[in-house]
Structures are given as C-alpha cells and as structure tokens.
Amino acid sequence: MPELPEVEVVRRGLERWVAHRTVADVEVLHPRAVRRHIGGGEDFANRLKDQRIGVPERRGKYLWLPLEPTGGAVLAHLGMSGQLLVQPAEAPDEKHLRIRVRFADELGTELRFIDQRTFGGLSLHETGPDGLPDVIAHIARDPLDPKFDDAAFHEALRRRRTTIKRALLDQSLISGVGNIYADEALWRSRLHYERPTTGFTRPRTAELLGHVRDVMNAALAVGGTSFDSLYVNVNGESGYFDRSLDAYGREGEPCRRCGTIIRRRPWMNRSSYFCPRCQRPPRAPSAS
DNA sequence: CCGCGAGCCTGAGGGC
C-alpha cells in the first residue's frame, strides 16, 4: 500500500530511468486508469505523444512528470495497488497492465502503469506557477517537505473538531500519511487514534510530527536501497514493507514496549491497530 | 462550511 515513502521511491526511479526522454506513443488498455483525465483515453494518448518528460516531482502520495517545453504534467496516483514499472519492451505484458508509454529513443525500455484494483491512474493537467498540477492544489505539503509549516499544522489541528487519526489521514491538513504510518506514528507517540485534536498542545504536536517523520524516513531508507536495477517499484519487492512494524498488522502479538497484546479495531471501513495499555482511549470512552 | 460515511475495485483467504 503505497504511502509517501513508497511513492518517493517510485519518483526516484522515474527520475533515473524516465526523465528527459520523449514519448513516442501511448496505449491506454483500461479506461478506468485514465478516468481523471477529462478527455478520455484517446485524448490522453494523443496529448502525451511527442512530449518530453522533465524531472519527476512529488507531493504526498501524488507524483507528476512535468512536460517540456509546452508545460503541463502527467499526474500519477498509485491508489492501493498501482505500480509504475520501467520494463524492457520485449517483456511480456503484466496481467493488470493498464497503460503503456513507449519512448522515441534506443534505450529499449518502456514505462508501464499496472494496477489490479484501478484505484489509481494517470491524467494530464495544467500546472500552476509553482509547477503544481492544478487539481492537487488543495493537497497539503507533506511532512518531509522543507516548507511544511509545523506551527500552522498545529493551529489547523486545534481548529478541527475531529480525532487525531482522521486528521493524520486528511490530505488537506498533512499529506502522504496513510493507515499504516498513521498507526505506527500514533503507537510511537503513545496516542490513541480517537483522541480529539482540540486539546493538542504544541509539544504533543511536535512529538507526533517527529514520529511521523521518523517512521517515514526509516521506510525510505530501506526502500531506497535496492535501486540499481532497471526496476521502478512499489509494493514490497524492495523489502521495506515487511520490515518491522510496531503496531500495524500485529493483532494478537505483544506490544514491543510493554508486552500487552496489540488490538485491532474496525475503524472507518478499515482497521486501527494499537496497544490498549500504551495508547489509552480518551476519557469519555465514545464508541472506541 | 464542515464532519462523516458509503462506495469504488479485485483477489486472497477463511469457513462450511
């Protein structure tokens, strides 16, 4: 499940293998993979043809390839199961191959978008003065962005009448955090996922942000290693997904801090993993 | 305006 670190690994791979190449031709094999492109698959393919790709950029879980010299960008979101692979042109098609991009050079490789569940997709958009695609202008900076404003985040957090995990997953407040790293950062911070954000103090916000950054940087460090091969990957091949998580996916196993059994609770059509001793629920025990 | 929850999508895995 790609969150910020996984998407950044993909971005780096694209920078190495795809930047500065010119598109020769595009095949859209599944309409849902371009559903965010207003003009549809044929228009997507026609507009991308002959464009030169610049240095890939990322904000949160979105990444985009700037197009030169005309401007605009190919925006990519991996959703739940999306992958961007650079493959030899002669490699057999993957089962869930959705989009193929061929290049006008002799490198012999092509870019493939593969997505079993088609939550993700590619689309073309105009970009603002900062190079940001217009449709993601509402996405907040992510915590690894040097321009992320910790103080502004704290104030926004206190203004929201919501609970902390909801806030962490709200991409307009802070981007790049998904279910896994939210649970991990909350475990490290000893915070229950339903704690109201209204009462957060500056030190508490600062500690939480620190843990969010730590867990993301740790994942990034591991994900970035297996990188020399001709393979832009997400979803585990580089091994970081099975690295030691402290909370997520550990239902029934002992908390690494206190030994109490980690619990899983249904939450927002998904799950929250937490240590019932380290992460005490807020006082008025709502429907935890 | 804001918080909240349904629905999208497909394959793996468990129970019977």
Place this chain on the structure above:
DNA sequence: TGCCCTCAGGCTCGCG
C-alpha cells in the same frame, strides 16, 4: 471442491 463472506484502504462525493 466450491461458494460466499470479509478484508485490504485512498479518495471522491453527497448528505445532514
């Protein structure tokens, strides 16, 4: 063996 149910969960949209 096969069917049905649950689970995975980021994001969009509509409701109150």
